[in-house]
Amino acid sequence: MSHPFDDALALSRDAEGVYRGLAPQAYWNMVGPFGGTTAAALLRAALLEHDDAVEPVALTVNYCAPLVQGAYAITVRTARAGRSVRHVSLEMQQEGVIAATATAVLAARRDTFSHQAAQMPDVPAPEQVPASNVRGWLPWLQRYEFRFVRGEMRPQPQPYDTPRSAHSTLWIADTPPRALDHLSLAALCDVFFVRVFQVRGTLVPAGTVTMTVHFHGTTAELAEQGSAPVLGVVDAHTFTRNFGDQIAQLWSRNGRLLATTTQLTWFKE
Amino acid sequence: MSHPFDDALALSRDAEGVYRGLAPQAYWNMVGPFGGTTAAALLRAALLEHDDAVEPVALTVNYCAPLVQGAYAITVRTARAGRSVRHVSLEMQQEGVIAATATAVLAARRDTFSHQAAQMPDVPAPEQVPASNVRGWLPWLQRYEFRFVRGEMRPQPQPYDTPRSAHSTLWIADTPPRALDHLSLAALCDVFFVRVFQVRGTLVPAGTVTMTVHFHGTTAELAEQGSAPVLGVVDAHTFTRNFGDQIAQLWSRNGRLLATTTQLTWFKE
Numbered sequence: 001m002s003h004p005f006d007d008a009l010a011l012s013r014d015a016e017g018v019y020r021g022l023a024p025q026a027y028w029n030m031v032g033p034f035g036g037t038t039a040a041a042l043l044r045a046a047l048l049e050h051d052d053a054v055e056p057v058a059l060t061v062n063y064c065a066p067l068v069q070g071a072y073a074i075t076v077r078t079a080r081a082g083r084s085v086r087h088v089s090l091e092m093q094q095e096g097v098i099a100a101t102a103t104a105v106l107a108a109r110r111d112t113f114s115h116q117a118a119q120m121p122d123v124p125a126p127e128q129v130p131a132s133n134v135r136g137w138l139p140w141l142q143r144y145e146f147r148f149v150r151g152e153m154r155p156q157p158q159p160y161d162t163p164r165s166a167h168s169t170l171w172i173a174d175t176p177p178r179a180l181d182h183l184s185l186a187a188l189c190d191v192f193f194v195r196v197f198q199v200r201g202t203l204v205p206a207g208t209v210t211m212t213v214h215f216h217g218t219t220a221e222l223a224e225q226g227s228a229p230v231l232g233v234v235d236a237h238t239f240t241r242n243f244g245d246q247i248a249q250l251w252s253r254n255g256r257l258l259a260t261t262t263q264l265t266w267f268k269e
Numbered sequence: 270m271s272h273p274f275d276d277a278l279a280l281s282r283d284a285e286g287v288y289r290g291l292a293p294q295a296y297w298n299m300v301g302p303f304g305g306t307t308a309a310a311l312l313r314a315a316l317l318e319h320d321d322a323v324e325p326v327a328l329t330v331n332y333c334a335p336l337v338q339g340a341y342a343i344t345v346r347t348a349r350a351g352r353s354v355r356h357v358s359l360e361m362q363q364e365g366v367i368a369a370t371a372t373a374v375l376a377a378r379r380d381t382f383s384h385q386a387a388q389m390p391d392v393p394a395p396e397q398v399p400a401s402n403v404r405g406w407l408p409w410l411q412r413y414e415f416r417f418v419r420g421e422m423r424p425q426p427q428p429y430d431t432p433r434s435a436h437s438t439l440w441i442a443d444t445p446p447r448a449l450d451h452l453s454l455a456a457l458c459d460v461f462f463v464r465v466f467q468v469r470g471t472l473v474p475a476g477t478v479t480m481t482v483h484f485h486g487t488t489a490e491l492a493e494q495g496s497a498p499v500l501g502v503v504d505a506h507t508f509t510r511n512f513g514d515q516i517a518q519l520w521s522r523n524g525r526l527l528a529t530t531t532q533l534t535w536f537k538e
């Protein structure tokens with residue numbers, strides 16, 4: 001039986017550089033599917049078009065319009081194919097509407113000077129942290145396991161009198177378990193709840209406008225992680241005039257930085 | 270007399286959505302012009318195409334190939350024009366080669382809940398910090414004033430035995446002074462020297478592959494800053510297998526977060 005994440009990313013090649021997929025109902029959010037699967041589907045199209053020894057190093061996805069149920073098409077265009085670095089431009093369309101644009105950088109990585117300046121925070125192992133009960137929640141939330149070490153969002157009847165910290169630290173994993181790869185890592189970069197909810201205590205209309213992921217873990221390093229939970233450390237700098245940011249690190253179980261990500265979220269009121 | 274930065278961004282409208290400019294010799298770097306002017310020229314083309322009440326909120330620039338001396342063309346395509354948020358895709362070409370791709374998000378921003386969670390570090394005023402002597406350095410370096418509070422790069426004859434901190438804090442300003450706007454702010458996001466130089470102590474072949482800027486300061490807030498120096502706080506998480514990252518905050522003189530930015534830099538050896 002295939003994993004729902006792989007089903008969600010099923011793409012068929014149509015014409016040269018055009019891939020067709022279906023908006024994944026198993027990952028449905030309030031309006032349209034979870035943005036993480038959209039990001040992963042775009043990245044998958046780039047990798048299908050460049051299926052030699054390159055791996056993803058960067059991805060920016062701009063969420064232009066919500067996907068609706070049904071088919072979409074991804075167009076892949078290679079802007080520049082250098083010897084070791086490739087630049088790819090992507091566009092996801094549905095019924096003539098551009099739902100997302102993206103750019104991806106793929107590279108053939110080689111051994112060089114190596115130094116991880118940042119350190120994973122000291123946290124309890126995932127087995128020691130209870131998983132949030134997501135039964136009956138939105139479909140996409142049921143596709144993940146959330147084990148909050150700090151900063152679990154608890155919606156309040158009224159906004160907090162003074163804004164609270166935007167920080168959360170949590171172990172996150174696919175449900176059911178799935179071996180980590182760059183596609184699931186891209187999706188994991190978007191699992192953090194909108195920081196403005198966290199800071200205000202209440203839900204407001206909000207949505208990710210743009211997300212950037214830098215992949216630091218190589219294919220081999222991601223394979224070492226297997227299906228173990230990834231540690232997410234997320235925070236925000238500011239919320240002002242309809243937009244708030246988010247910045248996060250994703251760590252392997254053994255302290256290797258797998259990805260860093262930042263996004264800008266639109267919110268109302 | 271016009272400012273060299275404005276000269277560098279001079280664009281003429283050619284056909285619908287096509288703008289022509291010249292690679293700016295006044296901002297020349299080792300190979301091609303400074304990436305900050307490339308980012309600003311792309312953003313300027315997006316703003317010329319959307320000249321109503323929208324302002325930039327996000328920009329991602331992918332550096333595909335170095336610009337050479339001479340003319341370039343920027344193609345602007347609007348992927349999605351919502352009521353308050355616009356998504357723009359850009360491409361810079363020179364003699365049939367794509368030098369850069371970019372995506373920009375522009376928005377009509379309104380008053381909302383506002384909260385700046387991050388705080389500017391406590392540093393001496395710019396007048397109290399000596400400016401680096403850039404006379405005779407590369408042209409682009411002479412277009413900026415650098416006042417290092419911490420972490421000034423001093424190239425060593427040999428790499429450090431153990432990697433040093435990637436952190437720098439510095440006041441930065443255009444030379445000659447120029448009132449801050451989103452264009453110069455975008456360029457300022459790229460003035461930080463490649464972090465791998467800082468960490469290793471020596472120069473190696475390196476270049477920015479992709480840069481993302483989130484603009485938190487509005488047009489009115491940037492105007493308040495005038496031509497005063499901006500505080501840059503820059504660091505990196507990791508360097509591994511040809512790529513290192515960079516993350517930075519740009520602060521107004523009075524402690525307002527104007528922009529956050531992250532980039533991925535390719536390096537050799």
